[in-house]
Amino acid sequence: MNDQQQNPDEFEEFVPQWGSTAPKGGRAVLNRILREGNKVPLFLGQTFVRSLRDVGYNNTTSAICEHVDNSIQAGATEVRVYFNQSGPKGAHEVDVAILDNGPGMPPHVLQVAMSFGGSMYYENRSGIGRFGVGMKTAALAMGPVLEVYSWQERGTIYSMTLDVEEISSSRTNLIELPEPRLMDALPSQAASIFTKPMAFPKEEAQDLLAFSEDDLSERMSKSGTLIFIPNCDRLSYKTARTLAEHATREMSRIYRRQLGDGLRLFINNRRIEAFDPTFWMQTARHVQIEGLQDTRSKLINSWPEIQIPTEENGKQTGIASVRLYMLPIESWYDLPRKTLANDLQLFSDQLVSFMRNGREVHIGVVPELSGRRHADAVWLRLQVDFSGDLDEAFGVAMNKQGVRPKKYALDIIREHIKDDVTRVREKTKEFRAAHTRTGQKSHLSEAERIAQEADALQSKPLPAYTATTEEERRALDQNLRTLALTLKRHDESDDDAFERIKKSRYLTTFKHDPYWPFYHVDFQLGKVILTVNTAHPFFTQLYEPLSRVAVQEDESDGDGGTPRGASAEGSDLLTGLQMLLLSLARTQSQMLSSEGSAEHRQLFENLRKEWSDSLKTQLQMTRR
Ligand SMILES: Nc1ncnc2c1ncn2[C@@H]1O[C@H](COP(=O)(O)OP(=O)(O)O)[C@@H](O)[C@H]1O
Numbered sequence: 001m002n003d004q005q006q007n008p009d010e011f012e013e014f015v016p017q018w019g020s021t022a023p024k025g026g027r028a029v030l031n032r033i034l035r036e037g038n039k040v041p042l043f044l045g046q047t048f049v050r051s052l053r054d055v056g057y058n059n060t061t062s063a064i065c066e067h068v069d070n071s072i073q074a075g076a077t078e079v080r081v082y083f084n085q086s087g088p089k090g091a092h093e094v095d096v097a098i099l100d101n102g103p104g105m106p107p108h109v110l111q112v113a114m115s116f117g118g119s120m121y122y123e124n125r126s127g128i129g130r131f132g133v134g135m136k137t138a139a140l141a142m143g144p145v146l147e148v149y150s151w152q153e154r155g156t157i158y159s160m161t162l163d164v165e166e167i168s169s170s171r172t173n174l175i176e177l178p179e180p181r182l183m184d185a186l187p188s189q190a191a192s193i194f195t196k197p198m199a200f201p202k203e204e205a206q207d208l209l210a211f212s213e214d215d216l217s218e219r220m221s222k223s224g225t226l227i228f229i230p231n232c233d234r235l236s237y238k239t240a241r242t243l244a245e246h247a248t249r250e251m252s253r254i255y256r257r258q259l260g261d262g263l264r265l266f267i268n269n270r271r272i273e274a275f276d277p278t279f280w281m282q283t284a285r286h287v288q289i290e291g292l293q294d295t296r297s298k299l300i301n302s303w304p305e306i307q308i309p310t311e312e313n314g315k316q317t318g319i320a321s322v323r324l325y326m327l328p329i330e331s332w333y334d335l336p337r338k339t340l341a342n343d344l345q346l347f348s349d350q351l352v353s354f355m356r357n358g359r360e361v362h363i364g365v366v367p368e369l370s371g372r373r374h375a376d377a378v379w380l381r382l383q384v385d386f387s388g389d390l391d392e393a394f395g396v397a398m399n400k401q402g403v404r405p406k407k408y409a410l411d412i413i414r415e416h417i418k419d420d421v422t423r424v425r426e427k428t429k430e431f432r433a434a435h436t437r438t439g440q441k442s443h444l445s446e447a448e449r450i451a452q453e454a455d456a457l458q459s460k461p462l463p464a465y466t467a468t469t470e471e472e473r474r475a476l477d478q479n480l481r482t483l484a485l486t487l488k489r490h491d492e493s494d495d496d497a498f499e500r501i502k503k504s505r506y507l508t509t510f511k512h513d514p515y516w517p518f519y520h521v522d523f524q525l526g527k528v529i530l531t532v533n534t535a536h537p538f539f540t541q542l543y544e545p546l547s548r549v550a551v552q553e554d555e556s557d558g559d560g561g562t563p564r565g566a567s568a569e570g571s572d573l574l575t576g577l578q579m580l581l582l583s584l585a586r587t588q589s590q591m592l593s594s595e596g597s598a599e600h601r602q603l604f605e606n607l608r609k610e611w612s613d614s615l616k617t618q619l620q621m622t623r624r
């Protein structure tokens, strides 16, 4: 007993203020320490193991990935993940299991592996494991009990259990792990998972490991490991279906490289294929999508050896390797919305993918590298590969839930890539602008047609431009042909353009010039010509998004997408906006021709410039 604890009055002040659900075993140990001066363990297992349940995985899939990581690192070539749902609807239970055909663990390794901090790879940064906690914390994040079975030959299975309730009710000061149990077959609760179809997906899609428990011992690999977490109480989704769907979507991307190298990964008995968000791998799922002509992105540039200090201002460096891709925008842009969104996952912000030792640890928008989230960024992809020696620089933490790159590391990468990233974004922008102006297949836009019809009802007529003699008519045609050349759309022949321009009094054309006002009005050969500047925020933030909505909604006609009502609304809005501009064009043309003075011209010119600038300033505010 030491001096401080001799005065019994002082104990009163140190009564633990534990909550009512705190573990009784831990309370007993703590009281003994306080009252009797027992030795204090570094970790108070009874409480610590419970707290570890909250280490924080983003979701069930990312917790399961810890186990898949371990299987892959051990050298497994087949990994099977199960969400076993049982019991009545609404009150069902879900067990999670991960089975692999790796080398398994001998009993003493299994015992070490069950301890927190216990690892065969501690601080080894060349593989996936490093921290010695994943298997335990990830399992407890899902359920209160972890059972591990591991065998190096058939019929000799060692097993250990971590049971949070059991540990926290233990009254011993120092909790020790028991010896592994030896058994000759898996217990039937676990074994039954491998011999019957799961509740999801449908039975035909499932490729069972075995058909009966007798059969199972034959079918099970010679060596392997089974992680079993019965009756999970903390899963991010309720049903086997949503759990399996989420895991499938994520893991097909996270392990794309391993899948590409031949790893067989099953989720609820369905084999999953690689999904490559950069659309480079030709073994990935997108290659099979029907109607996809181009299946590969363009590699714009790659930087195989970017030196990054392992610590800010440190001398030691590690290597990051970066690749910049541009998706095949020309051939994909007009694909149905459903294909783009669901099959290609184009609108899921998968711009920058971080791969740590070949396994994706994060994907998302990283404004410092990809630029901000915007429709022009949808078509670019960055892939950043690094190894564990850059964990600090990229902010990879114990639970490997993503990255938090340090500013200095991002700055170094940005310096290398920024010009090329800008180039890709600019190219996309121009493509989209060009597409918008030619997007409408019908030759006259709805707005041009209506504006012309409405001319009969306008109080002030536009000046007529008529050719009476044959001579004049020929000259006019000649001039219109010349005009047509300047207004020709990329999918039109010279004659198409001439015909269109001849029959329409209103013409809309586009121009890309960052230093120019957002519109321009011209009256030539009796035609009101409106030019819209595709480089101005008026276009990028209003006109183009609106025409995109109108086009998409038209496309979704009839296939159960957006209801037809919304479609009509989208194109009506676009037509309305176009008429706003055409009426301005008409008014200016009309005023200039009747009272056409140099003064008026100057006034319109100034108005156009000033209005454009102030609109630009305002629209740019909304982007901050
Ligand atoms: N599926 C498995 N096959 C073989 N060994 C495994 C498997 N899962 C875990 N292990 C062993 O358990 C140890 C602890 O795993 P874990 O807690 O995830 O820490 P880490 O992966 O950082 O080493 C690993 O180092 C490995 O030796």
Ligand SMILES: [Mg+2]
Pocket (backbone or CB within 6 Å): 066, 069, 070, 128, 129, 130, 132, 133, 134, 135
């Ligand atoms: Mg691990």
